[in-house]
Amino acid sequence: MSQQLPIKTEYITLGQLLKEVGAIDTGGMAKWYLAEHEVFVNDELEQRRGKKLYPGDRVRLGDGEGIHVVSQT
Structure with a gap:
């Protein structure tokens, strides 16, 4: 299974991505x-x-979850 994660900024950190996709609840859990x-x-x-x-x-x-980082336009 794969999903897209659109971002508005130049980049996102791996910790932020994990939080955005619901793998963790807080940034401290990264x-x-x-x-x-x-x-x-x-x-x-x-x-x-x-x-x-x-x-x-x-x-x-x-x-096994896949995430593709994409630019939000």
Whole structure:
């Protein structure tokens, strides 16, 4: 399953994305989530909650959910 996440800014951090898609409830949970679950950004394992994601980036969560970051125009 894949979804699009439109952003209005130049980029969004991985922690913000996790909150937006409902994987975590608060930004503070991002560090825990990344330690407990595999998260891939553009098919590379990522553990930095501050990783900047730009339109065109693809994120895959450990449960198989895919998110495609797109620019909101």
